[in-house]
Amino acid sequence: MEKPSSKAALAAAVAGVMVAACGGHSESTPAAPDITLLSSKADYVAGDSVLVDIAAPAGGAIPGQLKVLANDANVSAAFAPDPAHAGHFVGLVAGLKPGTNVISADVGGRAATTHVTNYGNGPMLSGPRTTPFNCQTQDFVLPDGSRLGPPTDANCSAPTVVQYLYLPVGGNTLKVLPDTKALPADVATTTTTSGATLPFVVRIETGTMNRGIYQNAVLFNPAKDAAPSALTPPPGWNKGLIAVHGTGCATGWYIQGAAMGVSPYTATNLKRLGEGYAVFTNTLNHPTNSCNAHLAGETTLMGKQHFIKTFGVPAFTVSVGTSGGSYTSLQIADAFPGLFDGVFIDATFPDALAISMSAMDDKLLNHYLTVINGSGVSEQQMVAVSGHKSARAWYDLAVQSGRTDPVSGRTETIPTTGSFGGGYAAGAFNAAVPLPQRWDATTNPGGARATVFDVGRNVYGVDAQGYGLRPFDNVGVQYGLAQLSDGTLTVDQFLDLNEKIGGYDRNGNYIAARSTGSVDAIKRAYQVGMQLGANGGLAAIPIFDLSNFYDEDNYYHYQWFHFAMRERLRIANGDTKNHVMWRGGVSFADLFGIATPGRAERAAVNAKAQADAWALFVQWVKAYKADPGTVPQRDKVVAAKPAAVVDGCFTLSTTPRFIAETQTPAATGAAGTCNAIWPTWTYPRAQAGESIAADKLKCELKPVSTGDYKVAFSAAQSARLQAIFPSGVCDWSKSGVNQVPVVPYPSVGPSPVNLVFDITTQ
Structure with a gap:
């Protein structure tokens, strides 16, 4: 096709x-x-x-x-x-x-x-089943405290279980319903957004799908309500459906997952259930179990199908996610248009690759500083080259390159003292992956490799040895170009850094040459949406982006990632009218219980942002879905945007005040009030000339010309520059190599529809 x-x-x-x-x-x-x-x-029927x-x-x-x-x-x-x-x-x-x-x-x-x-229980779009794969139904804890039970087949299947929980009067957690024929005297009541007042009893269904474990939850009174079906939906359901995604990525391979990333019936989701929303999720929608957004998309597609067949058609479906859940929401929405009617995200990343690629750059800079450093570059100078606020921020992102390194137990020179995120973890596996399954270059070269590239091998393809092809490429990248221009680096320091920065081989080892990414893997990363293009389904749905975490010093959840996603949306669609950004949130010190000034104020900002934004987001989604007109959906979304849905940030106060202001990435207050309170730093390639979008996996090259620089080169320095970049330097004004649009509902098999790659023919 x-x-x-x-x-x-x-x-x-x-x-x-x-x-x-x-x-x-x-x-x-x-x-x-x-x-x-x-x-x-x-074309995509499941179950x-x-x-x-x-x-x-x-x-x-x-x-x-x-x-x-x-x-x-x-x-x-x-x-x-x-x-x-x-x-x-x-x-x-x-x-x-x-x-x-x-x-x-x-x-x-x-x-x-x-x-x-x-396609039955799958796969339909995600390609051949990943092997090895470790079932964990026997470890999955059901709402009543029992286990789902041992798998019944090689696809990690288990019988479907339906259980009922209720919220007691004055309580904040659900209890197991003791009798489905009569409700207990202490059951609380709730009033849904539809105006229905009814007992706070929740039906929770657990089963297996696509080798993952799924759950859905919705208000349901088994003592009174008719059996749910498409024509007899639960009376308490307000017809809103929420897809929930987990967090993380590292160790997200070769396992089914023994727990959800975010439970469909605790914390915020309990509030949503009380309002009448239904919630669905899967262990494969938790990147810490499965760091593969394409597989998560296929799983979400199947999960929504199952929900509709069980309860009926929702009025709207939205996706909610934090951190890894933010990029999963975005990537699924973009590559599977129509699956979601809006995304509500925070601690945003555009995709898992954005973390990995920038982390690999940061680790190279760290290696140069601590091991090579032939020009006397200081840590302070290298922080500037990294684009980050501080050395701690730079090191904390560099540590995340462990998810690209298959060598278990490898140590690095990256300082971790003072880091909330822990140390460098190469070749990291979940404990459920047995040692004999794990790759070792010498003792088990055919084993499973713990990297984001190998878990996505059906998209990226493999080399002659069966290892996942890598899209990382730093040919032509001029590290520290901005610092050369502003005088932070001397010409000789700039030349030495770029001459010796090097790259990686397929096993994550440092090499003297720059890394050359697979152009085929790069193209497929764009086509399948592993690298977010924002030119698919995201173009025509509301996107509400909150900070949640604001901490430019710790643990790599930095503001520039939010702006990278937004800039990709602008590049793809000409504007960002369907996107709104609110800034302000807690720090990682708060999460780790460390008393720091402003803690109460940051908590107040987060609480107000989450509550106010959700109400406006749902209003926005409902408004455009109710528009019967025939204009393009994107036009409906923009026209239906509530007046209060505008960019802004919050004052740092226990009674936060919203400041309506277009959000821009800047590290000083010169660009607006919000940047004075919540400033933003960048990343290494932004200092090398790339835009904040960070969307070019491999840059097009242009010839080296000393006339392009703001500083003068001697004849010897000019010759050295030419020798460092014999093929040329990055031309960031052009699209990246093989930077193509996402293919809607992209397939890497077995579906022949929109088939972009078939690894079985490689």
Whole structure:
């Protein structure tokens, strides 16, 4: 199938999103029934079943006139009239076979047919199953404290379990419901956003899907409510659906996950459940279990399908995430347009690669300073070259390069004293991965490698030895260019740094030459959305971005990552009108219980930002979803934006005041009041000339010309500069090498639709 490769094609793909934000397909003829899939797109059916809506031809029909076949089997009994839509019949068509299935509907001799492709329990888009893979159903704790149980097959399956919990009067945590036929006397009540007042009882379903463990949660009274279905949704559900994502990345490989990253029924989600929202998640949506955003997208697609088949079509679906959950939300929204109707994020990163790539640069700078340093560069000078606020900030991001280093136990010279994030962890595995499975260059060269590149091998491809190809490339990068210009570095220091900075080999070892990234892996990183392009589904949904953490000195959750995401959105779509940013939050010292000035004020900022932003975000999503017009969705989103949804920050006070001001990345107050309170620093390649977007995995090169510099070079220095960059230096004014748009619903197998790569043919 021809792959979309232009903004027009992408816009068409976004405009043709699935019915009910999940999918739709119709091959009806005039005066025939109209068949619409409610739970999925026709090309991506999971779970051997699909929820179908059949609209009778003009004049209507009675149930006895409707005949529905699935692969020639009569499934008419599964359909019932939809009380909310006259002339429509809804039914769950189950028992689909793997691959292509034919569903037909006949009313009085007038017939329509549609084809669907079923992938069962997956995979459908994420490529061959990663091996090894360690099941953990036996360790997963259910809401009542019991375990899900041992896996029943090699795909880590386990029986589905439904349990009920309730909130007691005056309590703040759920308790197990002792009897499903009668509610306890101490059950609290809650009033939903729909105005319904009912007992605070939650139905929690746990099962397995796509080799992960899923859960969904929604208000439900088993003593009174009818069994849930698409036509009998829970009375307490307000028709809002929230996808929840976890955090982290390091150690996120080769495991199913023994716990969710964020429970669907604790903390903030308990409040959302009380408001009537439903919540769903999966262990594979927790990057600490699985640091693969493409797999997380496929898993979310399957999870939403299952939810719709169980409870009905939501009015809207939004994604919520912090840190690793922020980039998972963004990447899924972009590569799977229509799956989410908005994203609500904080501690934002554009993608996991943004952390890894910048961390690899930072580690090279640290290695030069502490091991090579032939020009007497000081730590203070190198902090400037790194772009970070302080040495601690620089080192804390450098430490995160451990997720790109497969050599378990390798030590580094990176200082970690005073770091909240811990030390350098190369080749780090979850304890559930047995030692014999783990890679070692000498004793187990065919083992599993603990890197972000190897866990994404289905996208990046592999080399002759089976190791994940690497997109990291620093050819032509002029480290410290800004410092050369402003006099922080001398010409000789600049030359020595760039001559000796070096790169890495495929095993994370330092080498004298610069790193050359795989151009094929780079292209696929863009196509699949492993490198966020922001030109897919993100172009046409509300994005609400909060700081949550504000700490430019510790633990790498820096403000520039927020601005990188925003700048990518601007580059891709011309403006950022569907994006709003609020700044201000707690520090990592607060999280670690360290008493520092301003702690109470930072906590107050966070609480107010989260509460106020959520209400406005939901108002925004509801408003554009209610617009019946035919204009492009992006136009609807911009038009529906509430007046209070504007950029801004909060004063640092126990009674924070919101300051409405366009947010810009600057380290001084000169660029606005918010930057005086919440300043931003950058990263090494910004100091080398790249924009804050950090979106070019490999730069295009231009010839070296001493006329491009603000300082003078001697003849000897000029010759040395030419020798350091024989192929040229980065031309940041151009798009990166193989920097292409994301492909909507990108496949690396087995689906042939929008197939960008098939590792089985490599």
